[in-house]
Amino acid sequence: MKRFALIGVGYIAPRHLKAIKDTGNLLTAALDPGATAGILDSYFPEAAFFTEPEVFEAHLEDHPVDWVAIASPNHLHEAHIRMALRQGAHALCEKPLVLEPESLDRLEELEGRYGRRVYTVLQLRVHPALQALKEKLSGEAKDVLLTYITGRGPWYLKSWKGDLRKGGGLATNIGIHFFDLLYWYFGKTLYLEVHVRTDTVVAGYLELERARVRWFLSIDPSYVPEALRAEGWRTYRSIAIEGEEVEFSEGFTDLHTEVYRRALAGEGFGLEVAREPICTTALIRKAEISPPPTHRAHPLLRR
Template identity: 65%
Template structure:
């Protein structure tokens, strides 16, 4: 049985990892979180060891390894700015790291982690779940088969958040990387996966609650809009109580992928356990893109590059 440890057991995304560990027939040996409100563990792995201090957790990993009972993977669900440190801890304790996105905040950190991979012989994997979405896999296969010139793409993603968001680490750019990094990184990965390397980046708006701009990729021109402000949700959907809105159009055609999100983490775990997961190289383009978005000067959009939500 594959043995896991998990960092960030009280976090929002941790239950998806706990479910994936269980659904793949694996075992959770231990978990770490500075907060002790982790009763969710009882629903999945009530026998797992639990620690609130990273130094003691790390000692547990080392002792288990020396006794021949080490963990194979450490799943990392901690705040974004801690990912790099927790990945290093995992590899130096003899385990592969399976880290939530964004794997790090800056592309230079990826090169540094590859050095630790070489030193330890362990691997770093990440969760790029949209690459495992059946509808998007089929779309990519169709687009690859059609070839042709650059596509015209509009991406809109609104995921409503309460006041807690901006008062937590997620609202602090130095810790989360900002809105585009925290809620958008997997969409930039999806775009690069489908349409090739990102050649040009523009940022038209960047506030605590909205980030919008334009990307030019090898095979697409993309107008994008991200927000945590529910007032941007289309009126007819908001009236039904919907608080999330995802929309991607390619050459004016809406791409339907609202279903099929439930088990994507489990599918990524299955691929990772089979040695077919997503590596540091896979995630590089998205990390480089969000770093550019974070630092780029704001520019006014041209008529053909501005997202429709900004125009309205």
């Protein structure tokens, strides 16, 4: 049984708590600036709870842990990973691991200094339907249409997620899984265009080593296909490769648990795996907006 600490007991934390429990391990401490973290009672009611990082870190010095799981706001990830390594623990951090590629170089140096590993959560790589699709792909270049809509209410833009400096924008905050998936399938980014970049929509075109990709990401549920909206759906995930669609809105229940199993076995997604999608999303965040040629525009841009 490994001892875990958790930083960030908010929106995504239940997936981490479930994964820690399902892999037979123990949460001993948690940190969140919120005054309460009642979700802990459903998983690890005896875990020590702190609202101040300094007190939390002092606790870890007296009560060491093997792992620190990090589910804090994106712009704090690097600092919290550093804290974990200082305490002699491995770090398992939510996506995006960091916002800028330069941070990966610093963390790589710290891994060597402290003799501990840094892993990230890239759960689409363990999604059964997406693993099966990878096995079917040949080496020929493909035309790809990627669409991801995940409806979010007004809270989203008023939270840290809506702050570019803290969340990194839509391409980073909700899209990094998909840019990693494209890298996993088709290789590195060779060329990119950004056609739209607003608070609620970002879209563009990528040329990868083995693919040409038109992509569209949004938190506006009105872009969900009408038939699904009529059934109450607010999320739509789709990849169409050479016109053949792979719809994978289901099957997300236990992906964090599988990510944890791999990391605990020393087979997790480390710094080098995370590098390419972080580089791509950083370029998307900073690229000039360009009007798309028709053949490179995602169909939803017609709206």
